[in-house]
Amino acid sequence: MLWDRPQALLESVVRQIERIVVGKRETIEHLLVALLCGGHALLEDVPGVGKTLLAKTAAKTLGCTFGRIQCTPDVLPSDITGVSVYRRSTETFEFRPGPIMANVVLADELNRTTPKTQSALLEAMEERHVTVDGETHPLPEPFMVIATQNPNGFEGAYPLPEAQLDRFLLKLRLGYPTAAEEAALLSRPSSESASSRALLLVEELRELQRAAAAVHVDEPVKLYIVSLVQATRTCAELSLGASPRASLGLYRAAQALALLRGRTYVVPDDVRELAMPVLAHRLAVRPEASYAGHAAESVMARLLATTPVPSAPVASKAGGAG
Template sequence: MAQGRGVPLPFDRPQQFVERIIHHVEKAIVGKRDSIETAVIAFLCGGHLLLEDVPGVGKTMLVRALAQTVGASFKRIQCTPDLLPSDVTGVSVYNQQTGQFEYRPGPVMANVLLADEMNRASPKTQSALLEAMEEKQVTVDGETYRLPEPFMLLATQNPVEHEGTYPLPEAQLDRFLLKIRLGYPEERHEVEMLGRLQERSPLAGVKAVLLREEWARLQLETRLVHIDDTLKQYIVRLTSATRTHPDIALGASPRASYALMRTAQAKAFCSGRAYVVPDDVKSMAVSTIAHRLVLQPEARYTGKSAESVMAHLLAAVPVPAAQAAAGGSL
């Protein structure tokens, strides 16, 4: 049985579960293993995931495939400007027989919630998800209802068509653990995709490989991955550097430091290690932090992006010397 900080862990070979999830998702999404692994890292951390890319590259397909690999409840919201907060959180309905109001749950009452084209929902509706994302609960007519455990929001948005959209505010972006882009597939992968689509729906081959209880246990096990204090200091130096960089108007919050620690732990976990190395932190820094940054107007005008500034900081901030790992392979 795997060990972490002397605590017995529930799976003998936990990375086999991770590999099985990735394998099944790859039946629906061709040639995007790195993006799939990043999405699985969000699953392991129990964090929320934002997928931003042009239409037709498989954002919704990836989310649905991930949800199907876990035997948990799944709900989908198609965000539009006329979507109301109650369409997300649910409503209280008066029952004439009992003479009392009864709560009718909305789609947010699920383990996995897909908010498709989230930036098309109005700010009022977007804000209805803030409490759910941070506190894992919703408040309807003064009553608070806990969300199922685990709970995860996967949202998509289109960065090209801005007509009729409402950009997500910084407070909401900061609540997304990771942001990824799929990009266009290579020609050989696109040809393979056409062959699969000719025969059947790509989701037909995706099966549930993990029970909800096993998903929760994997999340717990990920938290047990050891991270040395020197790496925690490295994480804080990275986020602190964003707060003083001349090209950045709004730097990363302490929530970003915590998020980077968690994603680095999950990266190590996916690699079959019970400890974090500097490369785990560096590989997750851009997708964990860049979407939380607000650039100065001058930096945007010169063609800089949050990702390029973050890459510059990764090259500038010294990496700590390797420390003896606590534990070993999972």
């Protein structure tokens, strides 16, 4: 069956990454969701839980070129995008690309660099090109930014602006491993962390992205996505709700998750699973609500619990079961 192969390919990718990043299957799946629908991912957690390892392993497993930006306060925008260098022999300027010119770009500890340097990623993340000295340079396809950051409040961290947070499709957390998972890490040979191999070609990844975009979404499911996003805009505890970009992001992410699950259609549970990582980081809680102990995640959880859920679409009407 045509839809068996995408699911089998994606399952093999998840399993290989899971052998290296132990016990984080849901986070791995959601990271693949972001890549399948051309989105970017923000990994926020305390140091040492495997954020950088996950990004590097995913790029290697997917056969993508990889660029890394180590974000520190002295990094300049040109260190990310590249520079034009004058060549005396030809009397012309030559563009020397920065690490942004890769399929998967890791912006490590993004909130430790200055807002000016953070903004160098805005054009690349939204428009898939960079402008250096007035000349526009397209980025490779597929293109994805995986940024890591330490939680706000850690020393030397600059909060990301709302415009940049909105460009991240998903915000994910890894969390500490369980005792059993940590014991497995201690028992694993040190060479195993470098043993991932490419399971896909870049063209196969593009085909998977096209397959994800073709997944059917029933009208009631579309209206459910809109209802969730509209609820964030009318919530009294929030000063900033989710944007239309968030609606489109949740729609595409649900399509990609359905493909990962082996279906040709989206069900409401796909939307419910992704609503928190897609929407919560885009919300701003009013000061008085924050003082009362409300966080964006708790507000989003309440909106998920109170927004009516449509019935799951019938497989025969949605293009057949996977």
